[in-house]
Amino acid sequence: MIYNTLAHYYDALVKDEEASREWVSWIESELAPCDCLELACGSGEITEMLALKGYTMTALDLSEEMVKQAKSKNLEGSIEFLCQDMRHLNNLGSYSGIFCLCDSFNYILEKEEIDAFFHEVSQHLKSNGLFFFDTHSLDRLEEFDSEYNETGAFEDGCQYQWSIMAEDDYVYQDFAFYMKDKVIQEHHIQRVYDPKWLDEILSKYFDILKVTTDFDIEGIAPGEKYFYVCRKKVQE
Ligand SMILES: C[S@@+](CC[C@H](N)C(=O)[O-])C[C@H]1O[C@@H](n2cnc3c(N)ncnc32)[C@H](O)[C@@H]1O
Structure with missing residues (x-):
């Protein structure tokens, strides 16, 4: 099971407060505090920062140990945590914002699963709801x-x-x-997906509002990660 032992050392290994603040600012720049779902929340650094900014957070992760780490940070008990697979959201309602951050998306390994995942996310967004995710770049x-x-x-x-x-x-x-x-x-x-292919699949369910590389370079450019802000498509 991945993130079983790593969960205990995850923050010591990769925690970067400045980067977490950048993720939060990226979300804040597009979406005012509202009801949100974070997929693959990990140790909950960004989740907790968003909750403290006034977002009403539900957060899930497949790893029970990661969820335990995340829960331990939420001393005010304001966040609803769930241990579950982000590919299956049937038990959940709909949200104004859904986030999948910090390479978590890249754990989905099959192209067919990506299509199903985007569809599932769109189904759990309210009308005009926004989906934020990042992915490893081709670089x-x-x-x-x-x-x-x-x-x-x-x-x-x-x-x-x-x-x-x-x-x-x-x-x-x-x-x-x-x-x-x-x-x-x-x-x-x-798995790393070609952004041209991602655009094609995303466009079935979302309007792609903004794509940046490494937060602030517009479009797909040399860098580490691509950042997507997508709005649920209006059903015809
Ligand atoms: C690189 S960590 C990122 C965690 C967090 N988003 C952050 O910002 O630090 C990836 C996380 O994805 C979770 N994960 C991987 N596959 C998942 C799945 N199918 N459903 C839910 N969580 C998953 C892992 O358990 C891990 O906590």
């Missing part, structure tokens, strides 16, 4: 053509190895956690 594939390796140790003494490499359309991330009495490994696979 990420080139960047990780040569393997990236990182090693280090956490405060509790657990040492780790983290490697990232790309092949074809996929980014592979391997984590090894060296605990006192065992080694735990997590193998993550993410």
Whole structure:
């Protein structure tokens, strides 16, 4: 199970408050506080920031351990957390905003699932509701053509190895956690989609209002991530 052990070290490894604030500003620039659903909320950094800004947040993640981390930050208990798959939202109502942030979208591995996912998201948006998501850029594939390796140790003494490499359309991330009495490994696979193909599928369900690279470069340009703001299409 991915994000089982990583959940405990996720913030120590990747938490970046400045970047989280940029995600929040990006959302705020397009959508005033309202009722929102965050898909794949992870450790809940952005979720909590949005809640503190006045957004009414429901947040879900597939990993129970990530949900536990996220819940522990929401001391005021204002956020509804759920442990569930973002591809199946039948049990949920409709929202004015839906977010899927920080590469979470790239965990959907099949093209058919992307189509179904966009359809599902659109079904859970109110009319004129907005969908925000980001995705790894095509440049990420080139960047990780040569393997990236990182090693280090956490405060509790657990040492780790983290490697990232790309092949074809996929980014592979391997984590090894060296605990006192065992080694735990997590193998993550993410898929990177061509933005031209994404536009085609998105357009079935949404009007694409804005695409930027790395937050503020307009359109698809060299960079790490593409950011999409989409509005639910009016049904004819
Ligand atoms: C890179 S983390 C990003 C977390 C968070 N959005 C953030 O901003 O830090 C990816 C998250 O996606 C979640 N995830 C992956 N596949 C999922 C799925 N099918 N449904 C719900 N969550 C999923 C993982 O459990 C993990 O917490």
